[in-house]
Amino acid sequence: MHATAAIAPAAAMESLVRPALAGRTAVVTGSTSGIGLGIARALAGQGARVVINGFGVASEIEKLRDEMTRRYAVPVLYSPADMSRADAIGMMIDETVRSLGPVDILVNNAGIQHVAPIEDFAPAKWDQIIAINLTAAFHTTRAVIAGMKARKWGRIVNIASAHGLVASPFKSAYVAAKHGIIGLTKVTAMEGAECGVTANAICPGYVWTPLVERQIDDQAKSHGVTRDAVIRDVLLAQQPNKRFATVEEIGALTAFLCGPGGASITGTALPVDGGWTAH
């Protein structure tokens, strides 16, 4: 025991006390609530400087930013950039670099949902979902990947969905966007592989967040059943473990992929779905 302690390298000892992501700068899109907020908390908890992004009441977001800054003892900034606008995305990345330094970790999480049969699916809704759930990840990745490659380190985590792997009716735009972001993830992984840049997609099944809560009423209308029936027979019907995942679970996996244990994991689409896509 004594001998082992005596020869422990200094770097290994330091890693016991230094949070895994200390000194890294992370941008998490769509992180004023739900999964994105869980991820932003997990990254800040590992010492990363974090930019949170998304919509909400300005005073509540400021309270959240202040609480996170104090709790995790790292700088936390807020960007109101609208992920459906390429110019706003560019400004968010520029401001991050100016305020916190180059982006080391990018989490593309912002996403919206709309449920309707294809024949009733409003084209404007289709465009909006593709823009926020897919095209935004292209713009953010395009803005940061050259720097990551030059610095020989980068982590890109795209929050896809079980719906990136399988389909459900009435979710044409969402399923198309989520399948698309898994394709983008694979290409990003290929392009970053020799330069220390990893890219992975996380594919959650149902996670208890405001987005799911809102779907319950939409689905109840589409299927003509009660909220309880939607939860039991529609949402969790496909999820064999019969429980919603938590935002903390998705946050922990993201932090793992961004930390030293994730260095060789790239180009994957990791289901976190209680067995749904094992069917």
Ligand code: NAD
């Ligand atoms: P949520 O509605 O709780 O949060 C979405 C976040 O995105 C919010 O911060 C919102 O302000 C932000 N946002 C929405 N439109 C935006 C825009 N145009 N620009 C910038 N920010 C915008 O949703 P959630 O459930 O936490 O979902 C987060 C991600 O996880 C989405 O990509 C979603 O598709 C995916 N996902 C969720 C579940 C689930 O069960 N909740 C399952 C699989 C995948």
